[in-house]
Amino acid sequence: MQNKVGIAPVGGENLLFLTDDQLRRGIEAMFFAYRAFTADPDLILADMDYGRAHHRALHFIHRDPGLTVTALLDVLGVTKQSLNRVLRALIEDGLVESRVGHRDRRERQLFLTEKGGALERRLSETQRARMRSAYRAAGPQAVSGFRQVLEAMMDRDTLRQFKSLKDLPDPS
Amino acid sequence: MQNKVGIAPVGGENLLFLTDDQLRRGIEAMFFAYRAFTADPDLILADMDYGRAHHRALHFIHRDPGLTVTALLDVLGVTKQSLNRVLRALIEDGLVESRVGHRDRRERQLFLTEKGGALERRLSETQRARMRSAYRAAGPQAVSGFRQVLEAMMDRDTLRQFKSLKDLPDPS
């Protein structure tokens, strides 16, 4: 079951890093890094009545203004009932605006209000700062590897979703 | 606020990758990759009455058999009330054994039973398989960068915790 040898059975390269122990270290690094990664926004959100779910909604509405509820549902991978509660709170508090779709009027298109944009910036800036610092410390080559491994970890559908995310049209 | 230029103000290197847009892509990659990363164990756990919290407990008991409840609390970063519920279920179901500490009899030392070890292996093997495949696809240099960036993202205490984790004495 376990690979005690530390050399992959096939493949000509030096694959010492594929020992179970090295893989376990990678798994643990993901666990610890993700916790650190979410720590800063969580601190801000804890003061308000919001949680991580609200942050995620704000993030994806910011990066693709006017997206429909279904599209948001898709990218977040939760049920509409779950998202609805979050969205309702954000709309009631005036952070998100829900407009009737102009092509298909059944659809709702979501936009951040000025207030919503302000909170999104405040949240994402802490996360960007951490990421920027990590990128700077590790260097360009490491960043490239970081991105390569993360993408290779995604399943087909997730990767497709990730790749299809458009660039920000207007970095406000 | 936003860095539209795309070149870091200081630093002689090519720091194009530090634009806000590149940082946002990194943030999203973390989000999607972490979701994929936990998907396989979650599927297995869903069948039983267990969740991600049980998996984490099994993982750290496996990697450091005999650790005390306080030590586990520390590494997981949750409250004892939260952990207690998880631990009680695992002990009642015969996956974890809690022995009175031989040095300090107030302490409880935690061990996996054979049954617990079997589940831990089943869970971690799916995660290792994904990580192995990602590592193989990305190559050794990318793996090195991946690890560097993840470590650079951790805060001091988390990094200290991560570094202090011992290697597995007996990869059973």
Place this chain on the structure above:
DNA sequence: CTTATTACGTCAGACTTGTTGACTTTCCAA
């Protein structure tokens, strides 16, 4: 020896985030 502290366990109550299932409303399209 008495007292304080530590480690652990437990009970109660709350919140966030997720789930299913059932139902209504709206509205496009055949």
Place this chain on the structure above:
DNA sequence: TTGGAAAGTCAACAAGTCTGACGTAATAAG
């Protein structure tokens, strides 16, 4: 005009987290 898709709503529940309070046992400190 009617069927079906998109969206929203309500109810009930579960996992996992939290805080606060309390009890017990064992060690450490005085």
